[in-house]
Amino acid sequence: MNSKHAPDPALLAKAETLVEALPYMQRYAGQTFVVKYGGHAMGDPEAARDFAEDVVLMKAVGINVVVVHGGGPQIGAMLKKLGVESHFVNGLRVTDKETAQIAEMVLAGSINKEIVGWISGAGGKAVGISGKDGGLVLCEKVGDTRAPDPNSGIERNVDLGFVGDPVKVDRSILDTLSQSGIIPVIAPVGIGADGHTYNVNADTMAGAIAAELQASRFFLLTDVAGVLDKQGQLLTDLDPAAIKILQEDGTISGGMIPKLETCVKAVEGGVDAAVILDGRVPHAMLLEIFTKRGAGTLVRR
Numbered sequence: 001m002n003s004k005h006a007p008d009p010a011l012l013a014k015a016e017t018l019v020e021a022l023p024y025m026q027r028y029a030g031q032t033f034v035v036k037y038g039g040h041a042m043g044d045p046e047a048a049r050d051f052a053e054d055v056v057l058m059k060a061v062g063i064n065v066v067v068v069h070g071g072g073p074q075i076g077a078m079l080k081k082l083g084v085e086s087h088f089v090n091g092l093r094v095t096d097k098e099t100a101q102i103a104e105m106v107l108a109g110s111i112n113k114e115i116v117g118w119i120s121g122a123g124g125k126a127v128g129i130s131g132k133d134g135g136l137v138l139c140e141k142v143g144d145t146r147a148p149d150p151n152s153g154i155e156r157n158v159d160l161g162f163v164g165d166p167v168k169v170d171r172s173i174l175d176t177l178s179q180s181g182i183i184p185v186i187a188p189v190g191i192g193a194d195g196h197t198y199n200v201n202a203d204t205m206a207g208a209i210a211a212e213l214q215a216s217r218f219f220l221l222t223d224v225a226g227v228l229d230k231q232g233q234l235l236t237d238l239d240p241a242a243i244k245i246l247q248e249d250g251t252i253s254g255g256m257i258p259k260l261e262t263c264v265k266a267v268e269g270g271v272d273a274a275v276i277l278d279g280r281v282p283h284a285m286l287l288e289i290f291t292k293r294g295a296g297t298l299v300r301r
């Protein structure tokens, strides 16, 4: 064979990867994917660029991609800077009026626009909104939650303050944006019928939106490989019954509690599958969607 025409193995591997992606691209065109981008996953600028490229590529092959972001660590850093004390109960931040204002500033102000900028830098068109815009997410104040007192250890009811539970999602603004080729980027802040601003756990917000959109896939990008068992091994497939056991036996704690509750609600609400992925892994979503190498924890009914 003429050596000039001998295929370069590296190029051939690239071509094979593209061909491997073809059936997935054909299958997913026209479907809706909701991506929750967690505050822990967005720390590294290079990973953020990879994330934005993944989102833009998904949109380019015809997937209606909707991004909902978090920012817990970034809110924590700002509260610390401002000398405001903060703590979490069962994975939710106790939110007084001042904390709600600071959370909105960090989420809907700086982080939201930063993500819009990354997507724009990757050649996509994004519009940043919060759950307050266009009547997207109506919230109710979450009820008191049972938790042990940090001093005595005795269980008592805790009022979480302005923490919201999404009770109604109006998808019209998302449809308008998506149909115009725009990727909506949503900050987890909602409005109550009482006019108050509510701080919403970003997983909860994303799950409510994924259910309303009847999304085919709901990705939750975080800072762990997925759900780990007590020995630290990755659990690749879970259903609601298995998740209940993990919660009862204390395998999952902290932010993983609302994350998995959200996955259960989403799949029970009509989402085909939720996937918890390590957002720090370069192009984690592309590998999950367009290749045979599934990663993370898949939650299905």
Ligand SMILES: Nc1ncnc2c1ncn2[C@@H]1O[C@H](COP(=O)(O)OP(=O)(O)O)[C@@H](O)[C@H]1O
Pocket (backbone or CB within 6 Å): 037, 038, 039, 040, 041, 070, 072, 203, 221, 222, 223, 224, 226, 227, 228, 229, 251, 252, 253, 254, 255, 256, 259
């Ligand atoms: N069984 C578990 N498997 C994996 N992570 C767990 C588990 N239990 C608790 N976690 C914690 O949940 C965290 C992810 O939730 P969270 O901090 O809310 O992330 P994010 O900001 O990305 O939403 C992990 O970093 C880990 O510390």
Ligand SMILES: CC(=O)N[C@@H](CCC(=O)OP(=O)(O)O)C(=O)O
Pocket (backbone or CB within 6 Å): 037, 038, 039, 040, 069, 070, 071, 072, 073, 075, 091, 092, 093, 095, 103, 163, 164, 188, 199, 200, 201, 202, 203, 255
């Ligand atoms: C009520 C509540 O806990 N709200 C969260 C909102 C941000 C969030 O959920 O961000 P991550 O996804 O990065 O954790 C908070 O104040 O931290």
